[in-house]
Amino acid sequence: MNKSIKTELDNLINSQTPDLWDRIEASLPEKSGVAFVGTERMAQAEGYGNNKQNHLSKKNKNKKWYPVYGTVGAAACLCVVIFALSKNNLLLGTNMTETAEYTADYLESKTAEESDSAEITYESAEGYGETNYEEAEYEESDCAGVTNNMSEELAEEEFTASDFSDNVMAEESASEATGEMESEKEKAVQSKIEELSKQGLTIHENVSVKVDCRFEEAVEGELIIIYEVTLLKGTEFIEEGTTIQLKTDPLFEDSLKEGEIYQITFYDNKPPYDSSNHEYFLLKY
Amino acid sequence: MTDRQFWECMSLMKQGDKNALKDVYEAYMPYLYSYVFQMIKNKENAEDIVSDFFLKLWGLADAYEPGKGHKAWLIQIVRNMTIDFIRKHKREDLTDFATEDSYEEERGYGKASQALSREKGQHTAEEQVVSRLSFKEALSTLKETEQQIIHMKVAGELTFKEISKILEMPIGTVTWKYQSAIKKLRRCGYYE
Known part of the structure; x- marks a missing residue:
């Protein structure tokens, strides 16, 4: 009974297929396309008078120049933009010179005013020499500057410190949360191992494996991740160098990387004496 | 097309x-x-x-x-x-639908797997059973990925390269799985 897989598969596929066309057609959104232009209208368009035809052909002839017009137009626009920009730059340059001149004038006048006021203060107050007074004021202002700088630095330090403490707290809480999750996971694994050993199933602990490839498989409507691994060290029941497929337990999802070597713990879903197909599930790594 | x-x-x-x-x-x-x-x-x-x-x-x-x-x-x-x-729909129980009798009947899975497991260990008897399996039943003895590969290769006439790209699997694995699936189908009396 030699039957062709191709024929049998085609027959099977065709026999299973439902007719969904009506359902699909009913839900199709309309498109505003040319296809609904009926053949009659197309014929009408083709049967236009000679004048119309000439007009259309002239139009078509003109159409071939459209890209050229477009390019020329774009180039012209570009030229205008470049010209405008360069002009603007020149203007800006002039403005900047004027501004610089104005700033220099302003600074000069300001310095003159300051020296005047210094003289007045000196005369009315302590009778210090002009130079001394100026020096003193200069020092004071300098000190003030230093104080201001210091207070700013202090503020910054405080801010940084508070920021740092916030970060540390956040990190601590995050690490606590991670730690809790890890310990919960550990507990779950331990309880799973105990449960499995009660069932008499084999648990292969701390086996060194290399992950050859990783793929997803839809089993009973669920997506599961499967790792194809090669055992770098043999266990009691599996020889070194054997390639097995490890299915992931819901506890452990997508974590192993292809080509990497891991120390893993996995279990066999059948007891060793069972000769039927054995499946392996990842427990921890 | x-x-x-x-x-x-x-x-x-x-x-x-x-x-x-x-x-x-x-x-x-x-x-x-x-x-x-x-x-x-x-x-x-x-x-x-x-x-x-x-x-x-x-x-x-x-x-x-x-x-x-x-x-x-x-x-x-x-x-x-x-x-x-x-x-x-991961959290919804899709398997409820899947275990409905319609599915079991459609795929002939139960029948085939039971027949196979019953005959395990008796090689000649198993051969007799598998040679009587319908194509639907024979197909259901394959793994999910093998079924998909057979489907894409035989019915869809895709290349191994295209299949490996779709399934995100190395091309070697795809060919290996295909060969293994063909071998299983051959045991049931179906040839390429």
Whole structure:
């Protein structure tokens, strides 16, 4: 009974297929396309008078120049933009010179005013020499500057410190949360191992494996991740160098990387004496 | 349907021609439906996904650019849609549907696996049983991935390269799985 897989598969596929066309057609959104232009209208368009035809052909002839017009137009626009920009730059340059001149004038006048006021203060107050007074004021202002700088630095330090403490707290809480999750996971694994050993199933602990490839498989409507691994060290029941497929337990999802070597713990879903197909599930790594 | 014919259909669909979509539907509906059904194991959901797929294709026609391997493109889209569906309904118990008798009867899985397990250890008896299996039953003895590969290779006529790209699997693994599936089917009396 030699039957062709191709024929049998085609027959099977065709026999299973439902007719969904009506359902699909009913839900199709309309498109505003040319296809609904009926053949009659197309014929009408083709049967236009000679004048119309000439007009259309002239139009078509003109159409071939459209890209050229477009390019020329774009180039012209570009030229205008470049010209405008360069002009603007020149203007800006002039403005900047004027501004610089104005700033220099302003600074000069300001310095003159300051020296005047210094003289007045000196005369009315302590009778210090002009130079001394100026020096003193200069020092004071300098000190003030230093104080201001210091207070700013202090503020910054405080801010940084508070920021740092916030970060540390956040990190601590995050690490606590991670730690809790890890310990919960550990507990779950331990309880799973105990449960499995009660069932008499084999648990292969701390086996060194290399992950050859990783793929997803839809089993009973669920997506599961499967790792194809090669055992770098043999266990009691599996020889070194054997390639097995490890299915992931819901506890452990997508974590192993292809080509990497891991120390893993996995279990066999059948007891060793069972000769039927054995499946392996990842427990921890 | 050749790449050129498919592109012509897509161009017509772009202009709103429903008949072009019907041509694509008639050419690929059985193949796409059975592929989705194989993955999702549920008639109603498979029908929903395939209907949505053709609606999506209708929309995709506007941006379609001709290229080689339209079959792989179609299967890639429908596969992604199915995976999205499974992810979306991950927490819902899809297996409730899957374990319904309709599925078991459809695939003949129970029958085949029971027959096989009953005859385990008795090689000649097993050979007799497997040689009597219908193609549906024989197919159900394969693993999920093997079924998908057989489907894409034999029914879809995709290359191993295209299959490996779709399944995101090394090409070597794909060929190895294909050979192993063919070997199993051969034991049931079916040849390439």
